[in-house]
Each structure stands twice: as structure tokens, then as C-alpha cells.
Amino acid sequence: MKQIPYSFDLNQPDFIPSTYDNHIKRHLSAMKGQYLDQQAFDAMMNDDPLLYEVYELQRPTVEGELLHGISIVHPGKVGNEFNMTKGHFHEVLDTGEIYYCLKGHGYMVMETPEGEWAVEVLYPGRVLYVLPRWAHRSVNISLQEDLITFFVYPGDAGHDYGTIEQQGFRKLIIDKDGEPAIVDNPRWGVSETA
Ligand code: S6P
């Protein structure tokens, strides 16, 4: 881990950081219970495709530090739902996060424990502020291009994946006649993994 200030490049077309410490790959098998179409999910599990990747610069997970890196959601669908990240609350719920979209076209699906929800559009040059308390999931609404975002959030934030794994998000993003549509998740709150 670097002990002096540093800089790095995010170059087109892939925007992979010129220096990084961790490369995380998430396959379909990491998303059990999150996609609505269970049959489509099971059929695709033979190949267990790579859905998204994260490149992280490692920093101490303490207050005052900023964790940062690149998230890449590959194009595709499971049933008629677009590829997406697992999504999470931060363990320290009162933690915000900034996303800057570098490439592609996506939605950030967000919700609070109190039942509010929001969807913001991501496209190159667009900055998104995820407020403290809001769970967040990136969805790639292009079937051709990667969705690539730069993220930064406080070092002590931590991640709570369990809540989303158990209850899902209130809203799903589906392909409706070639257009992305925001629909209610009929299984919201119903545990698939318990
Ligand atoms: C971390 C930040 C992103 C996500 C990444 C993958 O707080 O929100 O780095 O980790 O987009 O999503 P997920 O939900 O699998 O962590």
C-alpha cells in the first residue's frame, strides 16, 4: 500500500486503472435469488457467466481514508432483467458515496430502510451522489457496451450485503420491448437465500 500521495490513469477504452491492488470478479453464481426469472438463471448457471468486475486501490479501512476504484458491469440479461451488481447498504449506514460514469449507459437503483426508492441515470460524464442510508445497485441498460463507473467512499464504511441478499431491491430494471423499464419487485422482502 502506498505511503505517499499517488495518482493513476483511467484510459479509454477499458478504463482499467494503470495501477490497482485488487481485481474482483463476480459471476452469476454470486447472484442467487436476485434475478426474478429463476428458470433463466438456472439455465445460464451451466456457463456461470462473468457479470461484473471491480478494480480497487487498497487503502486502510479507517475513518479519514477514501476507498476508490472502478466498477465494470458487462452487458447482458438474465431473463428480461439487465445485468446488475449485487448491491448493498454500507455497514455504517450513514455513509455516502460518489460515482462518476466513464462509459456506457446505466441506472443506479437505490432505496432506504424506510421504504424510499430512487433511480438515477448514468452516462459518460455523469456524477451521482448516493446519499447516506441509501442502498445502491448499478444496472447496465445497454446490451452492447460495458457500464464503467469510478467510485469513492469513506474508508470505514464497510458493506452490508446480507439485507439485499435476503429481501432484494424494491424495484427491478427489465427490458420491456427494447426499452429499460422500472417495475416493482414482486418478491421484495421474500427471502430466497434463507
Ligand atoms: C462500494 C461501491 C462499489 C461496488 C461495486 C460492486 O461501496 O459501491 O465499489 O462495490 O460497484 O457492487 P457490489 O454491490 O457487488 O459491491
Ligand code: ZN
Ligand atoms: Zn457502496
